[in-house]
Amino acid sequence: MAKIIFGDISIISKPEVIVFMLLLIIRTAILYLAVVLAMKAMGKRQVGQLQPFELVVVITISAMAAIAMEDVGVPLVNSIIPIITVMVLQVILSLINLKSEKARGIICGKPSIVVENGKIVEEELRRLRINVNDLLEQMRSKNYFNIADVEYAIFETNGQLSVIPKSQKRAVQPEDLQIETKYEGLPTTLIIDGKVNYNNLKKINLDENWLKTELSKFGINDIREVFFASLDTLGNLFFQTKKAPSRR
Amino acid sequence: MKLYGTLIFLVVLIVAFGIFTSNFLTETTKDITSNFDNVYTAINNENWKLAQQQIAHSEKLWNKHKKWWTVFIDHQEIDNIDMSFVRIGEYIKYHNKALSSGELVVLKQSFEHIPEKEVVNLKNIL
Numbered sequence: 001m002a003k004i005i006f007g008d009i010s011i012i013s014k015p016e017v018i019v020f021m022l023l024l025i026i027r028t029a030i031l032y033l034a035v036v037l038a039m040k041a042m043g044k045r046q047v048g049q050l051q052p053f054e055l056v057v058v059i060t061i062s063a064m065a066a067i068a069m070e071d072v073g074v075p076l077v078n079s080i081i082p083i084i085t086v087m088v089l090q091v092i093l094s095l096i097n098l099k100s101e102k103a104r105g106i107i108c109g110k111p112s113i114v115v116e117n118g119k120i121v122e123e124e125l126r127r128l129r130i131n132v133n134d135l136l137e138q139m140r141s142k143n144y145f146n147i148a149d150v151e152y153a154i155f156e157t158n159g160q161l162s163v164i165p166k167s168q169k170r171a172v173q174p175e176d177l178q179i180e181t182k183y184e185g186l187p188t189t190l191i192i193d194g195k196v197n198y199n200n201l202k203k204i205n206l207d208e209n210w211l212k213t214e215l216s217k218f219g220i221n222d223i224r225e226v227f228f229a230s231l232d233t234l235g236n237l238f239f240q241t242k243k244a245p246s247r248r
Numbered sequence: 249m250k251l252y253g254t255l256i257f258l259v260v261l262i263v264a265f266g267i268f269t270s271n272f273l274t275e276t277t278k279d280i281t282s283n284f285d286n287v288y289t290a291i292n293n294e295n296w297k298l299a300q301q302q303i304a305h306s307e308k309l310w311n312k313h314k315k316w317w318t319v320f321i322d323h324q325e326i327d328n329i330d331m332s333f334v335r336i337g338e339y340i341k342y343h344n345k346a347l348s349s350g351e352l353v354v355l356k357q358s359f360e361h362i363p364e365k366e367v368v369n370l371k372n373i374l
Contacts, residue, residue: 073323081262088258091251 023072031065034080038087043094049158051108057090108157115153118166128155139163185233194224194242204231215239266368269320273363276313280306281359284352291340291348299340299348307333321362329358 038061042054050058061083068079096103112124114135125135136147138161144150152164174181188200196208212223214237220226229239283302290299310333317326332355339348365372 075319075321075323077265077319078322081265084258085262088255088262091255095251 024069027072027076028069030076031069031079034083035061035065038083041087042090049160051158053093053107054090057086060086111157111162112155113152114155114161115147115150115163118148118151120147130155135161183233187230187232187238189228189230190237191223191226191229191239193228194226196223206231266366270363270366272316273320273366276317277359277363280309280313281356284356288349288352291345291352294343294345296340296343300337303333303336303340303352307337317362320366325358325362329355332358 039058042057064079064082064086068074068076093107097107112128114121114124114128114130120132120135125132135153139145139147139150139153142161142163144163144165149165149169150163151166154162154164156162188204189197190200190211191197196211198208201207201211208223211229215221215223215226215229218239220239220241225241227240227242229237231237283306287299287302287306290296290302310329314326332351336348336351336355339351
C-alpha cells in the first residue's frame, strides 16, 4: 500500500490504484473458482430443484465468498476454509440422506398431498401455510386450469408441485388407442462444430469412413463444413452445414 | 469409497491447518515478544539506546513473520501492529517514558490477543 507522507496531497498514486484493482480481480478470480468447485462438488441440481438444506449451502457459500471479494483486509483462507467446510458438511448430509430414509424425512421433509381423489386437503394446506390461490397458481403453471381435472396434487420436498390429472382428462397415449410404436432411443451426436465425436462413433460400431461416405451422398466432402450431425436409432442421419464459411 | 476418502482427507486437512495456524501464531508471538520485558526494563531505566536496539530487533522479527500472518489474520490487526511499532519507535527516540511503556503494553496485548482469538473455546465459538 502507499505510504502517507505529510504535506503530500496525493496519498495514493495512479499505479497503486491499478495494483489495488488487480488485487481485487485476482482475489475475485480465486474465490470464484473456489465457489464453482464447491458447487460442482454439490452435484447436478437446478436452483429451483434444490432441497432446503442445499439452498442454505448455496446462500452461505455465496455470502462467504462475497465478503472476502469486496474486503481485501480479510485473508482469503477465512473464506476458503468455511467454503470447504460447508461443502464437506453438505456432502456428508447428502450421503446420510442417501443411506437413511429416516434421516431423509427429517432433513428434506416428506411430500405433502394437497389434492387427494379430486378434493383439496385443507388441513395439509394449512399445515404448509399455502393458500388456495398459491395452489391454483402452481397448478396453472403446470397447465391445469381447472381443479376439477386434478386427481392428485403433491407438494414435493423441493417445493415443486406434481399433478396427476383424472384419467379422463389426461393426454391420450398410443397404448390407449392400441397403436404399435417403434423403439425410440437416444440419437447419437456424431459431429459438433466440424469436429467428429469418435467415442460416439465407436459406441455404435461405425467409423469416420462411413460418416464421410454418408455425407458425400449429400454433396459434403469435408466434415469441417458440418455444424451438427446426429444419427437416430432408426438409422436416420441428421445434419446441418455451417452458414459462415469463415468459421470453418 | 473415493468420495469417503476425499471427505476424510478434506476434514483432516482443515483440522491440521487449524492446529498448524494456532501453533504458528503462538510460537511466532512468543518469538517476537520474547524481549519485550527487556525493552520494558530498558525504558524504565531510561536506557534509550538499549530500548531502541531491542525494539528494532522485535520489529525485524515481526517483519520476518508478517508475510505469513497476513495469510491467517485480519489485515487490520496487522496494520494496527505496524502502527504500534512506528509509534513506540518514535516515543523511544524522543525519550518519552510514559508513552513508550504504554505503547509497549499495547503492542504486547495486540500480539497476545491474536493467538487467543484462534483458540477453540466457548468464548470464541459464541
